[in-house]
Every structure is written in structure tokens, then in C-alpha cells.
Amino acid sequence: MEERKSGLQQIDYTLLFLFFLLMCISLMAIYSGSGGQYTADPMQFVKRQVIWIVPGLFLMVAAMVLDYDMFKNFSIPLYILGILLLLWVEFFGVVFNGSQRWIQIAGQRFQPSEFVKVFVVIALAHLLYKITKDGREKSFKSDCIVVAKVVAVGLPPFFLILKQPDLGTALVIGSIMATMILMSGVGWRMLSLLVVSVISGIGFLVWLHNNYFAIFNKIIKNHQMERIYGWLYPNENAGSYGYQLVEALKGIGAGGLYGSGFMQGVQSQSEPARVPELHTDFIFTVIGEEFGFLGATILIVIYFLMFYRMIVIAFSCNNLFGTYLVSGIVGLLVFQIFQNIAMTIGLMPITGLALPFISYGGSALMTNMLALGIVLNVNMRTRHYMFQTEEL
Structure with a gap:
């Protein structure tokens, strides 16, 4: 028996409420991390972030209104558009802070690689849907074909983004690919082979570093090695490439259990701020210092609840394409959150990834809101049954 609900009734208001909480935390942290530090107007970055929320809401609503099944028709054009945008960045992109990642239009910069992440999710979701909708042979050979196709779609944007250079976003593409391979149902032999291959690749790089x-150095550039050295030996390199991590750890450690209070952080409120990029890459430092362990825990719990809802939506969806879409978005967001928080507390090298829904930045915010709109779309169009589910 089908349980019918209207579209508005099927909106996941829990997800929307969690998103609202993240926006409130974001504006507070951006204000504290940037107020008076970089511009004369302490509200400048907050105002810009609010302005970016408006087109982000438009994208989110647009993603909710259009039946997500229609995304199949746009998957190839969107993927091609993403590749063309990355090629445009490669040849005509704007250079900023030593990286060529942006396109400038009418005086405004935007980062195509942010939107390409969602385009890759849609393309891979459609690819896996076509492979698995009628069932597929469960064999190692079939698994190899699935992995080869996923890699063939993911590698072009991966390498184009890596060349900008933007290792963090390239790793997000890798995370999406890994999530999609896992959700495709490949066997344990293939998964084991992939894990062994990754570990072997890392081991080979270490061997090259020590012997050749x-x-x-032709594979891993000097600036990337500096970040690795700054991660492995932060105190020894506190005056150079370990500086950000050392100062971030001081700030988070000073926060203690309850934090120093809003706008009271020593690391974040000193002029100039002791931690560079506080309102973007290192915004978790502001939260950890000013709101303490409890504030950081609340933020992580909000993220956990958001992903719990997304996973429920993915597995309750009656349509494989919808399941793959939501799964890819979960892979996209989870890696960024893990990497950003982990690099701030010294568990991972610094890669320059923003904290989703929290860090300042228009392209990233709009991309994440677009992704959230797709998840809400899938939930709105999932038919719920009291006793069984039906594959569409």
C-alpha cells in the first residue's frame, strides 16, 4: 500500500533546519574570523556571504522543483560543460594566491571546479544507473568494467583540477569516485584490489622520495611537499610552512571545554590574525577557540545528523538513480568536512579545502546548496510504501 503525501509534506524539514543552523554558525564564525582583519568594514565578508546565499537558494529551489529523473538527460551536457570550463581555467583562468582556479566575469570570480563536483556526481549516478538498472553479472570481470567506466569519467576532471593546482578539490573528485564504486555493489575482491593499489601507490611514492x-619531485611539487613537511613536523617548521597548523592548534587548544567566548579568541582577534585564512580554510579554528570543545562538538553533531538524514533518504529511495545521486553527494560533502577539520587539528595535511556551509566563499556555498537541493528533490519524489518498496 502506497502512503501518498504532497510535495510540501515530503520536504525534509529536518535537513532544512540543520542547514539553517549551519548558516547561523557560518555567519557568526565569518564575522569573528574576518571582522576588521582584512577590511575597514567588519561586516564586509558577512554581507558578501549573505548575498551569495540568495543565488544559492535559487539553485537549491531549482534543483528541488525539477524532477531529479530529468537529470539523466542533462548528465552528459553538464559533464562536457564542466570539462570545457576546466579547460577555460587552464588556458585563460585568473591566477590568485599562486593558483589558476578562477574565471572572472563582470568583475566577479567563480571557481568552476566547485560546480564540476556536482556535475561528476550526476554523470556517475547516470552511468551506474544504466549499468545496474537491469541487473548485471556478479563477477570480477564485470566489476573491472564498472570500475574502469567510473575511472574513465572521473579522471579527466581529476587531472585538470590537480593541474591548477588544487589537490584538495581533486581529492574530492577521488572521494566521489570511491563512493560510487562502493555503492555500485562491486565484490570484495575488487574492493581489496583497489585498497591494495592505493596503499601500494603511496608506498611507491615514499620509496621514490627516499631513493629517487x-x-x-616531478610528481609531487615543492609546494605540496612543504605542506606535508609542515604537517609531519609542524614545530620544527613553525616559522615557515608549519606556521598555520601550529597557530591553529594553539587556538583550538586555548578554547578548552567552553571556549574563550564570541569575539574573544586571542588567535582570531589579534591584528593581524595569527592564523591566515581564518574566515575560509581555517574557520574551524575560530569555532574551536571561541566556542570550545562543546561548540566544535555541536557543529560535528549537526553534520552527523545531516548525513544521517541523507543516508536514510538514499536507502529509502525506490529509484537507483536517486540512490546514486544522494550517495555521491554524501561522498562529496563527507570528505570535505573530514579533511578540513582533520587538517585544522593536525590529522591530515593542509589542502585548502573549505568547510562546507561554514567557510566564506560564493562558489563553494552555491555548490553545496545545489547539492542539498538535489537530496531534497530525491526525498520529495520518493514514493513510500507501508509494506514494500518498488524499483522504478
Whole structure:
């Protein structure tokens, strides 16, 4: 028996409420992390972020209104558009802070790689839907074909983004690919082979570093090695490439259990701020210092609840395409959150990834809101049954 609900009734208001909480935390943290530090107007970055929320809401609503099944028709054009935008960045992109990642239109910069992440999710979701909708042979050979197709779609944007250089966003593409492969139902032999391959690749790089550094340096550039050294030996490199991590750890450690209070952080409120990029990449430092362990825990719990809802939506969906869409978005967001928080507390190297829904930045915010709109769309159009589910 089907339980019928209207579209408005099927909106996941829990997800929307969690999103609202993240927006409130974001504006407070951006104000505290940027107020008076970079511009004469302490509200400048907050105002810009609010302005970016408006087109973000438009994208989110648009993603909710259009039946997500229609995304199948746009998957290839969107993927091609994403590749063309990345090629445009490669040849005509704007250079900022040593990286060529932006396109400038009418005086405004936007980062195409942010939107490409969602385009890749849609493309891979459609690909896996076509492979698995009628069932597929459960064999190692079939698994190899699935993995090869996923890799063939994911590698072009991965390498184009890596070349900008933007290792963090490239790793997000890798995370999406890994999530989609896992959700495709490949067997344990293939998963084991992939894990062993990744570990072997890392081991090979370490061997090259120790024995043939000149070759290693052609693969891993100097600026990337500096970040790794700054992560492994932050105190020894506190005056150079370990500076950000050391100062971030001081701030989070000073926050203690309850924090120093809003706008009271020593690391965040000193002029100039002791931690560079506080309102973007290192915004978790502001939350950890000023709101303490409890504030940071509340933020992580909000993220956990958001992903719990997304996972429920993915597995309750009656349509494989919808399941793959939501799963890809979960993979996209989870990796960014893990990497950003982990790099701030010294568990991972610094990669420059923003904290989703919290860090300042228009392209990232709009992309994440678009992704959230797709998840809400899938939930709105999932038919619920009292006793069984039906594959569409």
C-alpha cells in the first residue's frame, strides 16, 4: 500500500533546519574570523556571504522543483560543460594566491571546479544507473568494467583540477569516485584490489622520495611537499610552512571545554590574525577557540545528523538513480568536512579545502546548496510504501 503525501509534506524539514543552523554558525564564525582583519568594514565578508546565499537558494529551489529523473538527460551536457570550463581555467583562468582556479566575469570570480563536483556526481549516478538498472553479472570481470567506466569519467576532471593546482578539490573528485564504486555493489575482491593499489601507490611514492627524489619531485611539487613537511613536523617548521597548523592548534587548544567566548579568541582577534585564512580554510579554528570543545562538538553533531538524514533518504529511495545521486553527494560533502577539520587539528595535511556551509566563499556555498537541493528533490519524489518498496 502506497502512503501518498504532497510535495510540501515530503520536504525534509529536518535537513532544512540543520542547514539553517549551519548558516547561523557560518555567519557568526565569518564575522569573528574576518571582522576588521582584512577590511575597514567588519561586516564586509558577512554581507558578501549573505548575498551569495540568495543565488544559492535559487539553485537549491531549482534543483528541488525539477524532477531529479530529468537529470539523466542533462548528465552528459553538464559533464562536457564542466570539462570545457576546466579547460577555460587552464588556458585563460585568473591566477590568485599562486593558483589558476578562477574565471572572472563582470568583475566577479567563480571557481568552476566547485560546480564540476556536482556535475561528476550526476554523470556517475547516470552511468551506474544504466549499468545496474537491469541487473548485471556478479563477477570480477564485470566489476573491472564498472570500475574502469567510473575511472574513465572521473579522471579527466581529476587531472585538470590537480593541474591548477588544487589537490584538495581533486581529492574530492577521488572521494566521489570511491563512493560510487562502493555503492555500485562491486565484490570484495575488487574492493581489496583497489585498497591494495592505493596503499601500494603511496608506498611507491615514499620509496621514490627516499631513493629517487628528482623523479619524485616531478610528481609531487615543492609546494605540496612543504605542506606535508609542515604537517609531519609542524614545530620544527613553525616559522615557515608549519606556521598555520601550529597557530591553529594553539587556538583550538586555548578554547578548552567552553571556549574563550564570541569575539574573544586571542588567535582570531589579534591584528593581524595569527592564523591566515581564518574566515575560509581555517574557520574551524575560530569555532574551536571561541566556542570550545562543546561548540566544535555541536557543529560535528549537526553534520552527523545531516548525513544521517541523507543516508536514510538514499536507502529509502525506490529509484537507483536517486540512490546514486544522494550517495555521491554524501561522498562529496563527507570528505570535505573530514579533511578540513582533520587538517585544522593536525590529522591530515593542509589542502585548502573549505568547510562546507561554514567557510566564506560564493562558489563553494552555491555548490553545496545545489547539492542539498538535489537530496531534497530525491526525498520529495520518493514514493513510500507501508509494506514494500518498488524499483522504478
